[in-house]
Amino acid sequence: MRKWRNAVVTAAWVAVGTAAGALGAWQLAGSDAEGGAAAHSRPLDEAAVRRALARASNTPADPGPPSTAKEPAKPGSPPAAERSTVRFTGGSATVECRQDGTVRLVSWSPADGFHIDDDVERGPAAVARLEAEPADDDEQPDLHYEIHCTQVGPRAKVVPDTDDD
Numbered sequence: 590m591r592k593w594r595n596a597v598v599t600a601a602w603v604a605v606g607t608a609a610g611a612l613g614a615w616q617l618a619g620s621d622a623e624g625g626a627a628a629h630s631r632p633l634d635e636a637a638v639r640r641a642l643a644r645a646s647n648t649p650a651d652p653g654p655p656s657t658a659k660e661p662a663k664p665g666s667p668p669a670a671e672r673s674t675v676r677f678t679g680g681s682a683t684v685e686c687r688q689d690g691t692v693r694l695v696s697w698s699p700a701d702g703f704h705i706d707d708d709v710e711r712g713p714a715a716v717a718r719l720e721a722e723p724a725d726d727d728e729q730p731d732l733h734y735e736i737h738c739t740q741v742g743p744r745a746k747v748v749p750d751t752d753d754d
Contacts, residue, residue: 677745679703679721679732685713686738692717694736699724706731 670685672695682697694711697719706720717736723729736745 671742673742675736675743675745677721677732677734678747679734680705682717682719682736682743682745684717684736684738684743686743687713690738691715692736692738692743694719703732 670687670693672683672685674681674683678700680697680699680703683695685693685695687693691713692715693713694709694717697705697709699705699721702724703721704724706722708720710716710718715737719734719736721732721734723731731750733748733750734745735748736743738744
């Protein structure tokens with residue numbers, strides 16, 4: 590009787606192990622069929638990550654130096670302002686360049702390793718200002734930006750700190 594019980598327990602363990610292996614193989618085969626390869630089967634290099642992010646966000650894979658990207662105007666918005674995104678070392682900002690030559694910061698976002706100071710001069714004015722501060726590095730200086738509109742779109746430039754505190 591004891592041998593019979595040991596044989597049943599062993600058979601049950603073998604059946605459970607076989608079922609678990611078959612389930613794992615089935616899941617792996619299913620993930621290979623959907624994406625060409627299992628997501629965990631091969632790591633992505635930096636270039637592959639940039640390409641994947643660019644496809645996901647429909648932006649250039651390597652934005653490079655400060656640049657602008659036109660955003661479509663929202664329905665019902667006045668035609669007097671054109672929205673663009675300006676990118677700079679400390680982050681990026683969505684900007685309205687108005688027909689009267691003034692600029693207005695609509696929104697802004699820091700780059701990795703930076704945060705944007707709360708004291709933002711968003712306009713509308715001839716020049717909008719913001720400050721990008723390094724998040725963890727007291728050795729690296731704060732970057733003070735002036736953003737203005739030109740005939741080819743908004744431009745951001747680093748300027749010396751004029752704050753007297």
